[in-house]
Amino acid sequence: MILPTISVIIPVFNVEKYLNRCVNSILNQSFQDIEIILINDGSTDKSGIICDEYAQKDPRIRVIHKKNARVSAARNDGIRMAKGKYVSFIDSDDWIEPEMYQEMVNKVEEYNLDLIMCDYKKKSEDFEDKRTQPIRSGYYSKEDIKNELFSCLIMFEHLEFPPTISNWVCLFNLNFILENNLLYEEDIHYCEDSLFGSKVMYHAKSFYYLKNHYYYNYFYNPNSTTNTYNEKKWNSYLKINQRLIEYFGNASEYDFSRQIKVNMLYFTLNTIGQHSPEKTKDRINSIKQIMSHPKVTELFKEFNMPKVPWKTKVAILLIKFKMARFYNYLVIPKPKI
Known part of the structure; x- marks a missing residue:
């Protein structure tokens, strides 16, 4: 054959x-x-x-x-x-x-x-x-x-x-x-x-x-689930971050710890950016929950700001200090998929 x-x-x-x-x-x-x-x-x-x-x-x-x-x-x-x-x-x-x-x-x-x-x-x-x-x-x-x-x-x-x-x-x-x-x-x-x-x-x-x-x-379909927020997507992101830690956390050839944190930051920015702007109260509460997640809190320990535009730096600082209400009223570009 x-x-x-x-x-x-x-x-x-x-x-x-x-x-x-x-x-x-x-x-x-x-x-x-x-x-x-x-x-x-x-x-x-x-x-x-x-x-x-x-x-x-x-x-x-x-x-x-x-x-x-x-x-x-x-x-x-x-x-x-x-x-x-x-x-x-x-x-x-x-x-x-x-x-x-x-x-x-x-x-x-x-x-x-x-x-x-x-x-x-x-x-x-x-x-x-x-x-x-x-x-x-x-x-x-x-x-x-x-x-x-x-x-x-x-x-x-x-x-x-x-x-x-x-x-x-x-x-x-x-x-x-x-x-x-x-x-x-x-x-x-x-x-x-x-x-x-x-x-x-x-x-x-x-x-x-x-x-x-x-x-x-x-x-590219702008209305696909890839480009809109849902909780299952956030949970997948959290799983990915955990698997990265398990797979690459103890790699002997290279220290990937910084990249794993930057990856978690990307997922956080992207998830918050995909929230619908219509329901302000629900949006703020959801953003606050994401900002308060232990993995998000953990990534900022001994974390230096990445090389990104100033608006994104502002967004990162608002996430770090869990300022969900301020974040909600800023027009901040989400990372590209």
């Missing part, structure tokens, strides 16, 4: 409007030695039917239908099913450029990489924004990763996520993933990419960055 080179893993949940665009962009790749694993994660619309229709037309497409368990569990299912040498994760409302996999495979095979990453375009119905990372392009050895990327493995000092935050712009060596037990934390339902990406880069012995190659198209 000849195995595919790439396994493309796509969690699917209620995306009947976008799923064709996503799958067709993969089928139209210039590199055709692939399999596509569609994981219908309890969809209640026609997404499951669309998945089955694709599987009937193309033997490279496999479908599983399951009860909804969210994206982390779906991606883990895909990893366990994958037969390819490499794995790629695509979100079902996004799409990729035709040359993406060919260009990535060329570099992966040339350098024998654990992972490779490209850039992406953030798109909505009425705008397009090219996104790149503030690191150099090209090949990174293990020593290069330690010297250049460990300092932003979890969080940049200026309150931005690490380079690997968007797992969907990466191609991973499957053996590398399995040998290091790099699965997603299935009880974390928001920002799961950040923890997974940090672990991946920590273990990687080789990495390549295709900087300014915008092969991935990320569909």
Whole structure:
């Protein structure tokens, strides 16, 4: 049996409007030695039917239908099913450029990489924004990763996520993933990419960055749960911070303690910034609860101000001194996702 080179893993949940665009962009790749694993994660619309229709037309497409368990569990299912040498994760409302996999495979095979990453375009119905990372392009050895990327493995000092935050712009060596037990934390339902990406880069012995190659198209929906406050999201953030402490807190190669605190600060700023402005009293009480959380209080012990704009510094000071009412009336930009 000849195995595919790439396994493309796509969690699917209620995306009947976008799923064709996503799958067709993969089928139209210039590199055709692939399999596509569609994981219908309890969809209640026609997404499951669309998945089955694709599987009937193309033997490279496999479908599983399951009860909804969210994206982390779906991606883990895909990893366990994958037969390819490499794995790629695509979100079902996004799409990729035709040359993406060919260009990535060329570099992966040339350098024998654990992972490779490209850039992406953030798109909505009425705008397009090219996104790149503030690191150099090209090949990174293990020593290069330690010297250049460990300092932003979890969080940049200026309150931005690490380079690997968007797992969907990466191609991973499957053996590398399995040998290091790099699965997603299935009880974390928001920002799961950040923890997974940090672990991946920590273990990687080789990495390549295709900087300014915008092969991935990320569909931005301003009304999605990613951009609005809910308590479950805050709880996921708290879990991520605790897992970071457990995983990286005693690392011998590098002291990640500062980054873990900056990460917690980012989550705090982002969560407060996503509160709806309508119900002022409820908003103030909720902000106050977040400011008073033990993890938020703990991060300010022996904590120096990060390199951020002055408005963000004001916001950080208001959080430190738990001044929820003042915070509520300030117009302070939240960190970017």
